[in-house]
Amino acid sequence: MTVTNRFDGDYESATAKVVASTAAGRPPAMMITGWKFGYFAKRTLGARDLREIDAAKAEAILANFRPSVLPLVTIDGSLIGLPWAMSTPITFINITLWQAAGLDPNLPENPDTKWLYENARKLDAALKGKHATYRSALALSNNEWTSQSFIQNAGGFIVDPEGRLALNSPEAIAGMAEYCAPAHEGLWLPVGAKDQDAAFESGALAICTTSSTRAAIFPFGGAKAITAKFPGLAGHPRKMNSGGNFLAIYARNKEQAEASLAFLEFCASKEGQTIWSEVGYLNTSVHDVPLINDFMKPAGGQLADGLTAETIWPGKRGLEGQEVWRKWVSRMLLKEVTVTDGMKSAHQELAALVSA
Numbered sequence: 001m002t003v004t005n006r007f008d009g010d011y012e013s014a015t016a017k018v019v020a021s022t023a024a025g026r027p028p029a030m031m032i033t034g035w036k037f038g039y040f041a042k043r044t045l046g047a048r049d050l051r052e053i054d055a056a057k058a059e060a061i062l063a064n065f066r067p068s069v070l071p072l073v074t075i076d077g078s079l080i081g082l083p084w085a086m087s088t089p090i091t092f093i094n095i096t097l098w099q100a101a102g103l104d105p106n107l108p109e110n111p112d113t114k115w116l117y118e119n120a121r122k123l124d125a126a127l128k129g130k131h132a133t134y135r136s137a138l139a140l141s142n143n144e145w146t147s148q149s150f151i152q153n154a155g156g157f158i159v160d161p162e163g164r165l166a167l168n169s170p171e172a173i174a175g176m177a178e179y180c181a182p183a184h185e186g187l188w189l190p191v192g193a194k195d196q197d198a199a200f201e202s203g204a205l206a207i208c209t210t211s212s213t214r215a216a217i218f219p220f221g222g223a224k225a226i227t228a229k230f231p232g233l234a235g236h237p238r239k240m241n242s243g244g245n246f247l248a249i250y251a252r253n254k255e256q257a258e259a260s261l262a263f264l265e266f267c268a269s270k271e272g273q274t275i276w277s278e279v280g281y282l283n284t285s286v287h288d289v290p291l292i293n294d295f296m297k298p299a300g301g302q303l304a305d306g307l308t309a310e311t312i313w314p315g316k317r318g319l320e321g322q323e324v325w326r327k328w329v330s331r332m333l334l335k336e337v338t339v340t341d342g343m344k345s346a347h348q349e350l351a352a353l354v355s356a
Contacts, residue, residue, distance in 0.1 A: 003263065011037065011245065015319055018045060022250070029251040030260045033081065035072060035244060036310040040318040042075040047248040049078035050264070053257045057265065064268040069284045072309045073246045081246035082264050086282045087211045088242050088307055089146050090298045091116070091228040092218050097134055097206040098226075101126035107228040109301075110238065113178055116207070116231045120187045123206050133203035135189075138182050140209050142190040142333060144326045145243055146230075148311055151175035152239040153232050158311045158325070165354060167347035177339045178233060180332050190333045200225075211243060212299035216280035219295045229298040242307040244281060315354040324349050 008014035011034030018031055022045055033041045041047040050058035058079060062070060069083040091111065099105060101123045108115060120137040127134040140146050148158055154175030157166040166172055182188040191199070197214070199205040201221045209230055218225040232238040247264060251257040266272045270287040280296070282303050283289040291300055313321035328346035331337050337345065 012319065012322060015040065015045075018250070019319075022046070027250040027252065029253075029256045030247060030249050030263070032084065032245045033248045034310070035242065035246065036312055036322060037319060038073070038075045038080065038246070038309070038312045039314045040316070041248055042078060042080050044316050044318075045250060047075075047078075047080040047250060048257060049080060050082075050249065050261065051079055053249065053261050057261055061261070061265050061268045064273075064285050064287065066284055066286060068306065072242070075312075081248035082267060083284050084247045084267070084276075085244035086242050086284045086303070086307070087213045087244050087280075088240055088282065088299050088302045089141065089149055089209050089230045090212045090215070090302070091207065091209050091230055092200065092214060092223075092225045093228065094200065094203060094206050094223045095226045096224055097123065097127060097131070097203065100131060101206075105226070107226070109229070111228050111231045112234045113181075113231045114234050117182055117185075117187070120182060120207060124187060127206075134206065135199065135204035136187070136206070138188045138207045139191070139196045139199070139205055140179060140182065140188060141193065141196065142330060143193065144322065144329055145241070145310060146209055147176060147179050147329050148241050149230055150179035150233070152241060152308065153236055154178065155236055155239075159314065159354075163314050165347055165351055167343050167350070173340055173343050175233070176332060176343055180339055183333045184335060190330070212282065212296060212302075213280040215295040215299065216292060219293070225295070227295045227298050229302055238305065240302045240305065240307055241310055242282075242303075243310050313354060317353045321350055321353045324353065 008017045015037055018028060021027060065083050073079055073081045073083050103119055103122060123137040151158060151172045154171050156169050156171030156175050160166045183190050196208055200208050201223050203222055215227060230240055249257055249260045251260055273285045273287050273289050277283055277289045280292055282299055325346060328342050332339050332342040
């Protein structure tokens, strides 16, 4: 077996390149595929049902994983991959700025937005214009992922369990309003992911909610971060989502498909999972693989509580849905449209894509 590794950028870029290579008759044997493109991978790219390649071996491989994560790789009744990389958004706090503002370092087990926003206001009042590095109290990540967390924690959905868009529901609108509130109040200056990470590591940003994989770097940089669970919404049950990817097989050649399945067999083993865990993703397997550090404990707690997938966009044009939703998230954060109008407009624009 010869493995050639190819890095094609983020999930969207990699998937777009595979569309082109598949159309040219050169599909990859395997590809790391974002959870959010599950329908697209199956219906458009032709991700293989692992059981179709070798049923007995596929079942043995998937027995290495927690039953709760298998629905994430089950699309249209097919097991289309290995549940590989799982992260979840958690809260990172710059402890130096937190203590400089006189705030309690003993964090609640299940924080909510009321607690978070109150402390962000105290940070701003105590440090703005008075601290050498401080620039902003809070960032909730200007993307489609953490906004999904707010919508779900308010009892809503982006796409409901029946596969229908639900952005114009009162619950979804309420969740988005809570997400946008600190940006509209001036506690959060929305920027891209790279700028947000740089601001946090430089000490300019006091609090950010972002991928739990940052627990591998943030606590050991200049920020000296401590971690907590993602904030829920008071009065609502927590319903957190995951991020990451699955390992899918696209090979049509029988020998190549079987070789790919053999590779997945190693990935699913304790040895493979132990190697993989070092990069900072959660352990979705049944193997005893410890968290890489204590800063990952809030993420481990959210996994134990139960995680949904990222929004899996239905329809043959689901790849485009991601960018459409991200655009409307930014427009609402920047007050280019009201939350109510933005959610209704996003729903209308996305309806045409997901029905294709």
